[in-house]
Amino acid sequence: MAEKKKLKLDMVSPERPVLSCEAEFVVLPAVGGEMGVLPGHAPFLVQLNAGGVRATINDDLVIFAVSGGFAEVEPDRVALFVETAEIADAIDTERAKQALERAKAQSAAGKGADAMTLAEAESAMRRAQVRLKVAGLRRPGGQRGRKDV
Numbered sequence: 001m002a003e004k005k006k007l008k009l010d011m012v013s014p015e016r017p018v019l020s021c022e023a024e025f026v027v028l029p030a031v032g033g034e035m036g037v038l039p040g041h042a043p044f045l046v047q048l049n050a051g052g053v054r055a056t057i058n059d060d061l062v063i064f065a066v067s068g069g070f071a072e073v074e075p076d077r078v079a080l081f082v083e084t085a086e087i088a089d090a091i092d093t094e095r096a097k098q099a100l101e102r103a104k105a106q107s108a109a110g111k112g113a114d115a116m117t118l119a120e121a122e123s124a125m126r127r128a129q130v131r132l133k134v135a136g137l138r139r140p141g142g143q144r145g146r147k148d149v
Contacts, residue, residue: 005039009055011064011080018064018085026078027054028071043074050126052088052134053080063088065134067127084127091135100128 006022026037029051050067069082103124106117 007037007039008077009057009080010077011053011066011082011085013069013082013085018080018082021057023055023057023078024059025056027052028078028080029053029066030071037073037078040075041073046071046073048080048082050130052130052137053082053085054137063134063137065091065127065131067123067130086131086134088134088137091131093132093135096128096131096135100125100132103128 004024006024007026009019009021009023009026010017011019024039028035028037028046029049031047031049034051035046048066048069048071051065053064053066055062055064065084065086065088066080066082067084069080071081072079103121107121107125
């Protein structure tokens with residue numbers, strides 16, 4: 001039986017390297033919509049929205065919440081340069097809900113505030129919403145993706 005072709009998958013944030021492994025398939029939250037990448041894909045560079053990055057690694061689905069950045073895709077490699085990244089299993093949903101409520105309150109209170117304050121509140125709100133959405137994608141029954149990647 002022929003071995004599956006794989007992509008080298010690297011994800012880094014300003015704080016740390018997040019992930020370095022081989023993946024069979026990667027889905028990116030691109031600005032124009034979700035993009036799937038398989039080995040042999042045409043090279044391109046794409047801006048990422050806040051959203052979920054899904055990767056099939058050794059036949060296991062691994063999901064990360066990211067808050068923007070960009071991806072460089074080559075036929076045998078996907079490099080993600082993200083602002084923040086958190087694996088779905090590590091997301092504390094209660095904390096994310098509290099962050100969402102704080103961001104909503106800050107946004108509502110800041111209607112007369114400067115544009116920078118409002119932009120920060122909106123960004124915090126998007127991050128919290130993405131974290132909650134990605135946390136909801138975890139598979140039930142204990143198969144929630146790998147923590148060891």
